[in-house]
Amino acid sequence: MSEAEPIVVSVEIDDPALADRIVALLGSVPGLRLAAPGEAANFALISRERPKALEPAEIELTPRELDVLALLAEGASNKAIARQLGISVHTAKFHVGSILDKLDATGRTDAVAHAARRGVINL
Structure with a gap:
């Protein structure tokens, strides 16, 4: 053998x-x-060494964007976000887009994951 x-x-x-x-x-x-x-x-x-994560202070989300992000983490749609915050669906979409840009995210789930990793939100 x-x-x-x-x-x-x-x-x-x-x-x-x-x-x-x-x-x-x-x-x-x-x-x-x-x-x-x-x-x-x-x-x-x-x-490979991971790039240093951004500190929460380095990510400047507005208080309203933080509200929207919290609702994104709960899986809320733009319509649900608008209803919950008393804003238009268009404004909710604008905030979601701004969050995606600031977190360099590819989508809603990715934005929540980035925010959680960076300590912006706690899940």
Whole structure:
């Protein structure tokens, strides 16, 4: 019976200390082999440093936009937002668009996710 080929693992981690720890751990696992630089691997462990999240103070939402964002987090439609805040649907759409721009979001759900990650709202 022949021995199975080892699984080749590439480690691409920006943090040198973390990379050294991972390499040391993986180096002792039977059936794994670390890939040489430039060598094709069966899979890769990749970790890039995350860009610093914006502090809530760096995101300047108006009090009304914060009200709209809270309703977005509840899944409210533009019509429901307008009704709840006593504004027109057009104004609700305007506020939603402004929030998407300020949070650099691609949609309503993305805006809520960005806001939660940045500490603008708590879910």
